[in-house]
Amino acid sequence: MMTPGKFIVIEGLEGAGKSSAVSAIKTVLNHRDIPFISTREPGGTPIAEALRDIVKQGMANEHVCDSTELLLMYAARAQLVETLIRPALANGTWVIGDRHDLSSLAYQGGGRELGMAKLKAIKQIAIGDFEPDLTLYLDIEPSLGLSRARQRGELDRIEQQDLNFFERTREVYLQQVAEKESIMLIDASQNMAQVAASITAILIQYVDNI
Ligand SMILES: Nc1ncnc2c1ncn2[C@@H]1O[C@H](COP(=O)(O)OP(=O)(O)OP(=O)(O)O)[C@@H](O)[C@H]1O
Ligand SMILES: [Mg+2]
DSSP: OOOOOOEEEEEESTTSSHHHHHHHHHHHHHHTTOOEEEEESSOSSHHHHHHHHHHHHOBTTBOOOHHHHHHHHHHHHHHHIIIIIHHHHHTTOEEEEESOHHHHIIIIIIITOOOHHHHHHHHHHHHTTOOOSEEEEEEOOHHHHHHHHHHHSOOOTTTTSOHHHHHHHHHHHHHHHHHOTTEEEEETTSOHHHHHHHHHHHHHHHHHTO
């Protein structure tokens, strides 16, 4: 039987450096000749990308309710997991995810204060027990991350939340790091070369220990 691929996820607040981290992971996998695809959430399939636009931009003259945002995130995730991630893994291809379920726990559960019980219930309905094999969480002070994100361009609907929102989001991230061995914390306040070096070291160790 084919050895299943591994699902590696990058997590963190706005401007933590997730997109940059994905490049460091790709470099390691390419060096080892490991086949992979990369995705982002919300998004990654045509339907999920359409849902992403609603979540990120909203709609003129209509407020996105918190529970609507939650369900849109999970609708996008269910579509991505079923049509892309699971089939890839089953066929031995690794998947690099720019965000996954932990983002919802943190942003909708913490930031929006919907709470862990609600999040766990909806996760179960949407994707069951599906979990990443390894998560790299890029930890950063919200103000520093947002200042980096701002330099890159206009802030979207979620990026425009106040600092308290991101403090609550970060708290859930840190709580989950403490609870789960499959989540590694990386200090994302380091410079880009240092962050990339930390990611590369973790990945090499992970790949070599399979
Ligand atoms: N360690 C770092 N030090 C300084 N600047 C950084 C660092 N990492 C990334 N940046 C810069 O900060 C900006 C945001 O980085 P990036 O897009 O990788 O973050 P992100 O986590 O993907 O953000 P988003 O959540 O908005 O997708 C970019 O302009 C990037 O070049
Ligand atoms: Mg990004």
